[in-house]
Amino acid sequence: MTDLVDIADVGRDPRRGGYSRHGFDRVELELREWFTEQARRRGLDVRPDRNGNLWAWWGAPGPDAVVTGSHLDSVPGGGAFDGPLGVVSALQAVDLLQAKGFRPAKPFAVVVFVEEEGGRFGVACLGSRLLTGAIDPARAAALTDPDGVTFGEAARAAGFDPARMGRDDEALATIGRFVELHVEQGRGLTVPVGLAASILAHGRWRYTFTGEGNHAGATLVEDRRDPMLPASRLVLAARRAATGGARATVGRLVPNPGGTNVIASSVDVWLDARAEDDARTREVVALITEEAERAAADEGCALRVTEESYGDTVWFDQALAAEVSDVLGGVPSLPSGAGHDAGILAAHVPTAMLFVRNPTGISHAPEEFAEAEDCAAGVVALATALERLAG
Ligand code: GLV
Ligand code: MN
Ligand code: MN
Numbered sequence: 001m002t003d004l005v006d007i008a009d010v011g012r013d014p015r016r017g018g019y020s021r022h023g024f025d026r027v028e029l030e031l032r033e034w035f036t037e038q039a040r041r042r043g044l045d046v047r048p049d050r051n052g053n054l055w056a057w058w059g060a061p062g063p064d065a066v067v068t069g070s071h072l073d074s075v076p077g078g079g080a081f082d083g084p085l086g087v088v089s090a091l092q093a094v095d096l097l098q099a100k101g102f103r104p105a106k107p108f109a110v111v112v113f114v115e116e117e118g119g120r121f122g123v124a125c126l127g128s129r130l131l132t133g134a135i136d137p138a139r140a141a142a143l144t145d146p147d148g149v150t151f152g153e154a155a156r157a158a159g160f161d162p163a164r165m166g167r168d169d170e171a172l173a174t175i176g177r178f179v180e181l182h183v184e185q186g187r188g189l190t191v192p193v194g195l196a197a198s199i200l201a202h203g204r205w206r207y208t209f210t211g212e213g214n215h216a217g218a219t220l221v222e223d224r225r226d227p228m229l230p231a232s233r234l235v236l237a238a239r240r241a242a243t244g245g246a247r248a249t250v251g252r253l254v255p256n257p258g259g260t261n262v263i264a265s266s267v268d269v270w271l272d273a274r275a276e277d278d279a280r281t282r283e284v285v286a287l288i289t290e291e292a293e294r295a296a297a298d299e300g301c302a303l304r305v306t307e308e309s310y311g312d313t314v315w316f317d318q319a320l321a322a323e324v325s326d327v328l329g330g331v332p333s334l335p336s337g338a339g340h341d342a343g344i345l346a347a348h349v350p351t352a353m354l355f356v357r358n359p360t361g362i363s364h365a366p367e368e369f370a371e372a373e374d375c376a377a378g379v380v381a382l383a384t385a386l387e388r389l390a391g
Contacts, residue, residue, distance in 0.1 A: 001372045003088035004080060007034055016077030018366030022145075023073050023115025023126060024052065024154040031072040035087060035112055042094050044110065049171045050164045051130040052114040052155055058094060058104055064176035065107035066390040068093065068382065071116035071127075071341060078117070079368025081183035085356065085375065087112055089181045093383035104390035107174065113341045120145045120154075122204070122270075123309045128341035132348055133167030134311075140165065172348055177320060177389055180342040181354040181382045183370050187361030188334040192377035195321050196353035197333040199343040200247070200274040201281040203310035207234055207292055211301040213257070213265030224263055228255060230295035230303070231267040237291035238271060241284045246275035247337065248284055270308075274337065278312050314343040317350035324352050327388045328381050338363065354381055 011027035013020040021027045032054055036046045039056035046056045055061070070086025090110040097104075114127035121143040129135040141152030141162040152162035184194065209227035231253060238248035249272045255264035271288060275281040289305055296303040325331050334355065336343075342351045356370050356378035370378075 001375060003038070003091060004084060007031060007084060008080065010034070011074070013077050018077040018079055018368075019074045020076050020078070020119070021072060021074040022117075022120035023151075024158045025120065028073050028114075029158060031084075032112065035072065038091055039110060042091065042098065044094070048160070049131065049168055050160065051127055051166070051168060052158065052160050053127045053131060054112040055171075056110040058108040058110075060107065061109070061174055062107035063174055065109050065174045066104065066386055067109045067111055067175050067178045068180065068386060069109075069111035069113070070180050070182060071113045073115055073117050073119060075117045075119045075364045077366065078119075078364055079183075079362075079366060081358075081368050081370050082185065082363055083116060083182075085183045085370065085378070086181045089375070089379045089382050092379045093386055096379065096383040097387055102387055102391070106176065106390045108386070108390050109174070115151075116341055118204075118309070121151045124204075124339055125341050125344045126151070128344040130165050131168050131171055132344055134344055134347075135309075137162070137166035175345065175349045178342060178345045178349055178351045179324070179354065179382065179385055179389070180340060180351075181356065181378055182340060183363065183368065184334075184355040184358040185336070185338045185361075185363035185368075187358070189332065189355055189357045191332060192357050192374040193328065193381045194331050194355045194357075195325055195333045196316055196336045196340075196342075196355060197321070198316065199311075199314040199336045199339055200276065201278050201311065201313045202272070202274040202339050203281060203285065204308045205271045205273070205285060205289075206306045206308055207231070207269045207271065207289075208266060208304045208306075209269070209292075209296055209301045210266040210304075211264070211299060214263040216261040216263055219263060225300040226263050227267040227296075227299070227301045228264055229299045230292060230301055231255075231269045233295035234269050234271070234288060234292045237288045238273075241287040242273075244280075246273070246280055246284045248273045248288060276313065311339065311343065314346050316342070316346055316352055320350040320352045323388070324354070324385045327384055331381070352385075354378060354385065
């Protein structure tokens with residue numbers, strides 16, 4: 001816990017509670033410096049890749065490496081564990097292995113991916129998507145944050161050239177196997193440590209309703225074209241459509257211009273939808289979109305729908321999971337409702353995820369928690385797995 005305490009004051013959000021740490025913002029850059037110093041202290045050689053991810057190599061970089069790590073950014077007002085737990089556990093697993101005199105027989109690295117949450121630029125797992133070619137680099141560079149700063153501009157300010165971003169076959173070829181440790185984000189784990197079996201199919205859609213801005217007092221109700229009405233109906237449709245284990249969430253809704261006495265001229269609504277597979281996810285989104293179209297027509301508003309990101313169901317490598325479970329003496333395996341960089345890498349290299357029990361099941365909120373004993377068990381499990389894989 002000392003490493004988590006070390007960064008406990010970095011990026012606290014007094015307004016929302018919890019932490020707001022976003023890709024390439026001042027706070028995340030400070031955390032990256034902290035990571036760099038911590039890794040160097042352990043004798044690791046820190047090298048950023050051209051997509052803004054940080055790699056800390058134990059020994060010389062090379063092919064077929066055993067790689068572990070996670071992310072340091074958060075959602076707006078997020079918890080202390082989602083991301084940082086995997087990074088500090090990786091560093092502490094290195095401590096454990098070094099203390100016992102272990103020398104990796106294979107190349108070995110700890111990686112920190114940039115902008116995993118998409119909390120600033122909207123697309124989750126941006127660093128791993130760029131690395132694997134899962135997003136067009138020109139599109140990534142043009143993504144904007146709420147202040148209108150583009151990812152390309154933020155990357156440049158952080159010392160990266162957006163023109164050099166994009167699929168990095170050289171970096172990808174170094175990864176032999178990837179293991180990410182993460183706090184569990186629901187109540188699915190009743191023992192300290194488990195393994196992830198899969199990740200739900202997941203996408204984000206933006207609905208822009210355009211009506212007519214006007215005066216809240218002077219405009220008769222029957223004369224209005226108020227985009228807030230279809231936006232509200234979309235929120236309700238999301239709940240209605242998410243049946244049978246599917247999830248659909250509106251966590252962000254932005255009226256323009258956003259005044260108490262102003263009928264909005266437009267409203268942007270972001271939908272996060274997830275389900276067991278592609279067909280079911282698409283079905284849920286189609287139901288919601290049909291209702292959004294009806295609601296827009298009823299209010300005389302226009303509607304534009306944009307798919308901002310999408311990823312199909314991920315199944316983690318069964319042989320790797322079996323090997324890790326075996327060396328840990330058998331641990332339960334559970335599906336993940338949350339997305340992860342490991343899910344992006346899984347399409348390219350054998351990938352596994354270790355989960356640490358979350359006693360409340362709360363995540364993406366300040367109350368996210370894991371007991372110190374469970375975190376310690378996670379570090380030991382990660383070290384044990386890495387020792388086996390890199391030994
Ligand atoms: C990331 O944590 C996500 O699943 O949204
Ligand atoms: Mn995470
Ligand atoms: Mn998260």
